[in-house]
Structure formats: structure tokens, C-alpha cells
Amino acid sequence: MTLRVATVQPFIVPADLSANIAEHARLLRIADADLCVFPELSLTGLEFEAIAADDGLWLTPDDPRLEPLREACRASAVHAVVGLPLLEDGRRYIGSLVLGPAGETVATYAKRNLHNSEEELFDAGERQVIIEVGGRRLGLAICLDAADPEHSRELAEAGAEVYVLSALFSEGQEDRLLDQVGVAAGHGMWVVLSQYSGKTGGMAAFGGSGVWKPGGAAEVRLGGELSEWAYATITGEAS
Numbered sequence: 001m002t003l004r005v006a007t008v009q010p011f012i013v014p015a016d017l018s019a020n021i022a023e024h025a026r027l028l029r030i031a032d033a034d035l036c037v038f039p040e041l042s043l044t045g046l047e048f049e050a051i052a053a054d055d056g057l058w059l060t061p062d063d064p065r066l067e068p069l070r071e072a073c074r075a076s077a078v079h080a081v082v083g084l085p086l087l088e089d090g091r092r093y094i095g096s097l098v099l100g101p102a103g104e105t106v107a108t109y110a111k112r113n114l115h116n117s118e119e120e121l122f123d124a125g126e127r128q129v130i131i132e133v134g135g136r137r138l139g140l141a142i143c144l145d146a147a148d149p150e151h152s153r154e155l156a157e158a159g160a161e162v163y164v165l166s167a168l169f170s171e172g173q174e175d176r177l178l179d180q181v182g183v184a185a186g187h188g189m190w191v192v193l194s195q196y197s198g199k200t201g202g203m204a205a206f207g208g209s210g211v212w213k214p215g216g217a218a219e220v221r222l223g224g225e226l227s228e229w230a231y232a233t234i235t236g237e238a239s
């Protein structure tokens with residue numbers, strides 16, 4: 001059983017939902033994959049001051065402004081993992097929204113491990129999320145979650161075969177990226193990482209999104225390109 005995955009480093013317009021939704025939709029329409037993964041807070045960038053000041057930047061899972069993404073998923077018959085400031089059950093999260101090939105909401109995930117600066121604006125998530133795509137079990141993670149070895153261990157023990165990580169690693173954190181990918185891969189999971197290239201929230205990221213095999217060997221990686229895909233096919237027996 002195989003699963004075609006793609007990770008992307010999109011061009012992000014700071015705190016501009018309409019522009020970023022349009023770019024995400026464009027990319028999804030040309031994707032050649034079963035699953036497409038975008039970075040942490042990909043619909044706004046890590047623009048915390050703007051997010052704090054503008055309630056219009058927060059999205060619920062059924063927000064009608066997300067319809068272009070749903071239409072794009074239907075057009076390409078693809079699953080998408082999109083990063084957004086998530087308003088759910090009266091709480092505010094750094095979230096991932098998973099859309100399915102019929103444009104449906106498959107799941108939401110809220111970042112469990114927050115930086116000190118994030119704790120002032122966001123609530124911490126309290127649950128692990130595993131979804132199934134193409135017969136594969138995928139565990140969701142956002143950035144600092146991967147720095148907590150228990151996070152990936154819990155997902156692996158719950159049967160996740162793929163660790164799907166949306167993140168921001170800034171310049172100078174290349175070793176940190178590889179270390180955290182290595183922890184998840186060390187639990188026997190594939191790792192699919194989407195992170196930024198260029199500046200967001202005053203931080204400069206170096207790109208390097210990619211896919212790693214169980215054990216930690218890189219299958220494919222991007223450099224610093226924008227609006228580019230890294231494709232890989234996950235093979236082997238599904239558990």
C-alpha cells in the first residue's frame with residue numbers, strides 16, 4: 001500500500017487571509033499527491049501581534065472563508081493539512097485543519113506545547129490526533145510538539161505510521177530540525193515536515209521541508225525555494 005505525500009513551503013503574505021487562502025488553493029489545485037502539508041499558521045504567518053489585534057484573523061473549522069480550500073481539495077481529490085489561528089469550543093489555538101478530498105473537515109488539531117510568548121495568546125491543546133489517509137495512520141504535530149519526545153512516542157504507541165509536522169525553524173536551527181525529526185523517525189515512523197522559507201513574524205526561516213524514512217534517512221528535501229513541493233511515496237506494509 002502506498003501513500004503519495006507532498007510538503008510545501010508556500011509564499012506567505014503577513015496576516016492576509018484572503019491572499020494566503022488563494023495561494024494555498026492554487027497550490028492544492030496543482031498538487032499531485034494524496035496528502036499535502038502546509039506549515040504552522042500558514043494562513044497568516046506567525047504574525048502574533050496582528051493575530052492578537054484582529055479577531056478577523058481567527059477561523060472556525062466551518063468558516064465560509066475556507067471554501068476556496070475545500071473546492072481545491074475536491075478538484076484535486078487531495079487531503080490537506082493547513083495551519084491557522086483556530087477558534088474552537090470557545091478557545092483559541094495554534095491549529096491544524098485537515099480537509100478531505102470531498103472538501104470535508106476531517107479533523108482539527110491544537111498545538112500542545114507552546115513557547116512562553118505563545119501562552120499569552122493561545123490555549124494549549126490537550127489531545128493527540130491520528131487520522132487515516134489511504135489506509136495509513138498519520139499523527140499530527142505542530143512545531144514545538146516535536147521537541148517533546150513524549151509527543152511522538154505517544155503517537156507511535158497509538159499506531160501512527162507517519163508523523164505530520166507543521167513548523168517554523170528559524171535560521172541557525174538546522175541541527176534542531178534534524179534532531180527533532182530524528183526522534184520521531186526513531187520511533188519507526190515516517191516524518192513529513194512542512195516549514196517556512198523566508199521571513200514570518202520577524203523571524204527568518206531556511207526552508208528544508210521534506211520527508212524522512214523510519215530510522216531518520218531523508219527521502220526528499222527542499223532547499224530555500226518558495227511555493228515548491230517536495231514529493232515522496234510512502235511504501236511498505238500498512239500496520
